[in-house]
């Protein structure tokens with residue numbers, strides 16, 4: 270039997286999960302696996318980068334789950350500092366540039382996995398490419414940012430208040446760097462509703478970050494390196510700038526090679542993570558997902574999704590059968606001691622879909638009110654107006670708040686309605702929650718709301 274050659278483009282979460290799963294199922298005599306990675310590292314935690322910059326994680330090596338040598342031990346060959354710059358779908362070859370030797374070679378494949386990830390948005394703002402302006406995406410970026418923070422910058426400016434911007438702000442504050450954050454929207458964390466986002470904006474101010482909302486960056490100033498960030502209203506001095514303007518799927522290579530993109534802008538795949546092109550698979554941030562509540566194609570960039578998609582892809586390539594069912598966009602983050610979480614759809618997203626919903630917002634505590642350390646937690650839940658089916662949830666609160674989102678995610682996944690959730694047998698002891706957990710208080714209120722609205726209409 271001829272040996273199949275699997276080529277992986279991108280050596281992080283999705284690509285290496287696919288490689289590992291395929292290897293588990295097919296021995297080296299049957300399947301050769303070669304992964305090309307532009308950077309120097311493989312299987313690193315991009316999610317840990319802000320914590321390395323903030324010195325919570327002391328050594329970047331701790332962020333690496335598997336080095337190229339460890340992959341080699343599993344008979345997976347990884348060529349780092351090798352960039353794939355073209356894919357020939359007909360001839361089944363990739364063109365690979367060796368970034369150190371500046372050599373270009375053609376490599377054949379029978380099975381190709383595109384796992385090129387996502388990339389930070391870099392709008393064409395004057396000065397955005399000046400030295401001292403950092404994006405945060407791959408491990409090298411994290412190492413560079415850490416080095417820049419170690420050098421003791423006088424002032425930092427974060428551009429964009431998504432979760433990466435906020436985690437970077439926390440890191441800088443921890444390191445004692447006076448930090449400002451500029452966000453064009455009226456709130457940070459745009460993907461949650463304004464009433465919840467407001468609490469996060471306050472948390473950002475509370476840790477000492479100078480927050481400027483509804484201000485767009487017009488230019489980044491400096492000669493040989495960054496000196497300031499200019500908005501319509503002010504000029505903020507900066508020796509260090511971190512871009513947190515969001516990400517887009519890294520699909521340049523796929524697109525220029527004729528690989529089909531879906532409506533979300535990410536690579537179109539079926540539930541087995543196959544593209545419409547024979548032998549070509551895609552997984553991770555560069556691949557499209559199906560939203561289980563809206564039913565729409567989405568491009569979310571989350572490690573949770575990338576690992577699962579990579580696994581599904583690898584099982585299938587290895588001769589097994591697996592499907593990736595879709596996503597809810599469940600995500601958590603924190604700004605120092607304030608935790609933020611969401612799952613399902615926000616009000617803005619429901620509005621856009623033309624859906625009608627009921628909602629409940631409740632304030633409670635993370636532990637029994639009398640228990641030391643009890644802290645505020647706000648929980649918001651959204652349900653379909655008629656059926657009570659849960660559509661989304663958001664949580665902002667102190668320690669122990671955020672992971673409660675997983676109860677909502679499980680309920681939405683199983684298409685539960687608010688009424689069915691009221692008596693869920695959730696745990697309780699004073700150090701962990703009030704006897705009525707905030708999750709239960711919120712769904713109780715929501716169920717009442719749904720009943721009332723049904724009654725109003727009968």
Ligand SMILES: Cc1cc2nc3c(=O)[nH]c(=O)nc-3n(C[C@H](O)[C@H](O)[C@H](O)COP(=O)(O)OP(=O)(O)OC[C@H]3O[C@@H](n4cnc5c(N)ncnc54)[C@H](O)[C@@H]3O)c2cc1C
Pocket residue numbers: 278279280281282283284305306307308314315316317318319351352353354384385386387405406407433519522552553554555570571572573574575601
């Ligand atoms: C700062 C930060 C914090 C995050 N925090 C969280 C979190 O808390 N929770 C969460 O769920 N997710 C988080 N994420 C998102 C998560 O890290 C990503 O979803 C995940 O890494 C995606 O995995 P991937 O394999 O699809 O892509 P990536 O991790 O982006 O890997 C793609 C790899 O492909 C390589 N590559 C790209 N193009 C080529 C090419 N042409 N040739 C060769 N190599 C190429 C890149 O160098 C890169 O190493 C965070 C991301 C960042 C940047």
